[in-house]
Amino acid sequence: MTPRDWPIGRKFVAGTLAITLTAIAFVSVFLIVSEQRLVRAERVANTHALLGMVANNAAASLVFDDEAVAQQILAGTTAEPTTRAAALYRSDGSIFASFSAPRYTSPIPQSAQPSGAAFTADHLDAFADVLSSGKKVGTAFVRTDLSAMRERFRGYTMTVLGCSAVAVVLVLVLARLLQRLITQPLLSLSSTAAAVTQKSDFSLRARKLGQDEVGQLVDAFNRMLEEVETSQQKVRTHAASLEQQVNERTARLSEMVAEMEAFSYSVSHDLRAPLRTIRSFAEVILETPAGRDAVTGHHLRRIARAAQRMDRLIVDLLAYSKVAKTELKLEPLDLDDVIDDVLADYPQFAASGAEIEIRKPLGRVLGHNAAISQAIYNLMANATKFVPDGRRPAISIWAHERGPNRRLFIRDNGVGIAEEDLSRLFRIFERAQNAAKFDGNGVGLSIVRRAVEKMNGEVGATSALGEGSTFWLELPQASPP
Numbered sequence: 001m002t003p004r005d006w007p008i009g010r011k012f013v014a015g016t017l018a019i020t021l022t023a024i025a026f027v028s029v030f031l032i033v034s035e036q037r038l039v040r041a042e043r044v045a046n047t048h049a050l051l052g053m054v055a056n057n058a059a060a061s062l063v064f065d066d067e068a069v070a071q072q073i074l075a076g077t078t079a080e081p082t083t084r085a086a087a088l089y090r091s092d093g094s095i096f097a098s099f100s101a102p103r104y105t106s107p108i109p110q111s112a113q114p115s116g117a118a119f120t121a122d123h124l125d126a127f128a129d130v131l132s133s134g135k136k137v138g139t140a141f142v143r144t145d146l147s148a149m150r151e152r153f154r155g156y157t158m159t160v161l162g163c164s165a166v167a168v169v170l171v172l173v174l175a176r177l178l179q180r181l182i183t184q185p186l187l188s189l190s191s192t193a194a195a196v197t198q199k200s201d202f203s204l205r206a207r208k209l210g211q212d213e214v215g216q217l218v219d220a221f222n223r224m225l226e227e228v229e230t231s232q233q234k235v236r237t238h239a240a241s242l243e244q245q246v247n248e249r250t251a252r253l254s255e256m257v258a259e260m261e262a263f264s265y266s267v268s269h270d271l272r273a274p275l276r277t278i279r280s281f282a283e284v285i286l287e288t289p290a291g292r293d294a295v296t297g298h299h300l301r302r303i304a305r306a307a308q309r310m311d312r313l314i315v316d317l318l319a320y321s322k323v324a325k326t327e328l329k330l331e332p333l334d335l336d337d338v339i340d341d342v343l344a345d346y347p348q349f350a351a352s353g354a355e356i357e358i359r360k361p362l363g364r365v366l367g368h369n370a371a372i373s374q375a376i377y378n379l380m381a382n383a384t385k386f387v388p389d390g391r392r393p394a395i396s397i398w399a400h401e402r403g404p405n406r407r408l409f410i411r412d413n414g415v416g417i418a419e420e421d422l423s424r425l426f427r428i429f430e431r432a433q434n435a436a437k438f439d440g441n442g443v444g445l446s447i448v449r450r451a452v453e454k455m456n457g458e459v460g461a462t463s464a465l466g467e468g469s470t471f472w473l474e475l476p477q478a479s480p481p
């Protein structure tokens with residue numbers, strides 16, 4: 001985790017600590033260095049004062065070569081407790097008198113040196129000219145011990161460092177307290193934001209802990225939540241009312257559809273009875289002397305045929321609406337059996353003299369027996385119907401696998417269909433140009449399409465004028481029993 005990823009609280013504490021440590025380090029170094037310089041300067045001044053006194057008092061003893069007095073003056077330097085040794089040198093630099101503090105055994109310089117002070121490891125050596133009437137008569141020397149000064153300096157340093165450590169600890173504690181002041185509102189805001197996104201609950205609100213910028217941010221955030229919540233509520237109410245409207249309309253619509261269906265069903269049904277009556281009476285009258293009149297007979301036969309066509313149309317329309325209405329329960333079916341049943345149920349195909357070739361086995365599909373039978377019947381009826389006069393109808397039926405499906409083909413040797421007519425013929429009431437001279441109403445193929453699509457299948461055809469047609473239907477393949 002890089003410092004960039006640290007929590008805000010840690011960043012704040014670390015930043016504060018870094019700044020404080022830098023400042024304290026600078027101040028401590030400054031204090032310690034200036035204290036050291038101050039202490040040294042003080043020591044040099046003290047030693048010079050002592051040296052000055054020795055030089056003043058000893059001038060006469062040097063001039064008169066009075067060693068006993070010189071000795072006494074040197075011994076007087078012990079008034080200053082740090083004095084370790086003192087000495088007087090003649091003007092030629094040779095030692096004249098010397099004094100060492102009790103138990104101080106280190107040697108002292110054996111010849112005079114130019115006036116000045118020099119620090120060594122543990123003491124300060126200072127020389128000064130001794131003057132009499134403005135003329136140099138010798139040199140004075142004093143050596144003072146530095147251990148007391150060092151002790152004082154060490155104590156001072158320890159105090160500074162101790163104070164710094166206490167300051168750092170205090171800063172740390174304060175930074176932690178202040179950090180809470182700054183981060184708490186931010187943390188509370190961020191946890192609310194996280195809760196809002198996690199639960200998608202826009203009714204939550206962030207807690208405002210102060211009037212600062214974070215407080216303003218909290219206000220803005222809460223206002224935003226409020227707006228989102230109101231729009232969400234609006235959308236919900238709108239959706240609910242829409243759903244209700246849709247439900248109401250759907251209910252009304254299904255009611256209407258049901259009524260319509262019941263209506264058309266009963267109309268269709270009720271139409272068939274009078275049609276049958278018309279047809280029967282026309283046929284009855286045909287048998288009477290009046291019907292045997294050529295013109296009347298012609299008209300009567302037309303009436304009977306029209307009634308029969310209309311009856312056919314009603315039957316087809318009933319079949320069409322039935323396919324639309326009923327829910328088909330699909331089951332595995334053997335197409336060989338289905339074809340055999342169709343041929344058995346509609347003996348007119350065999351009786352028509354048509355040549356029917358079936359390339360068994362046709363395979364198994366998932367479908368509804370009655371619906372497939374109806375579709376195959378309609379296709380075979382067309383195949384035997386749309387044949388030029390005098391030609392013997394020939395029908396081939398075969399099937400093959402196509403992906404997960406099975407496609408059943410029914411080919412004829414009929415009049416064929418023009419390319420431009422092919423696509424619309426599966427719609428209700430659509431007939432091709434060349435179909436006019438054949439009986440029909442254009443409902444059959446639409447029943448085929450509806451039935452096959454109800455079974456999750458597809459239908460289609462390929463043809464060319466005068467070359468026969470191939471109709472196919474494709475259904476999901478069923479596994480062998």
Ligand SMILES: Nc1ncnc2c1ncn2[C@@H]1O[C@H](COP(=O)(O)OP(=O)(O)O)[C@@H](O)[C@H]1O
Pocket residue numbers: 378382383386412414415416417425430431432433434435439440441442443444445446468469
């Ligand atoms: N096997 C076919 N050969 C030629 N034309 C066909 C064939 N099957 C269907 N058609 C054309 O498609 C039209 C629609 O067929 P269909 O819906 O069964 O109506 P209908 O048989 O009552 O005419 C037919 O009128 C005809 O023009």
Ligand SMILES: [Mg+2]
Pocket residue numbers: 378381382440443444445
């Ligand atoms: Mg037809």
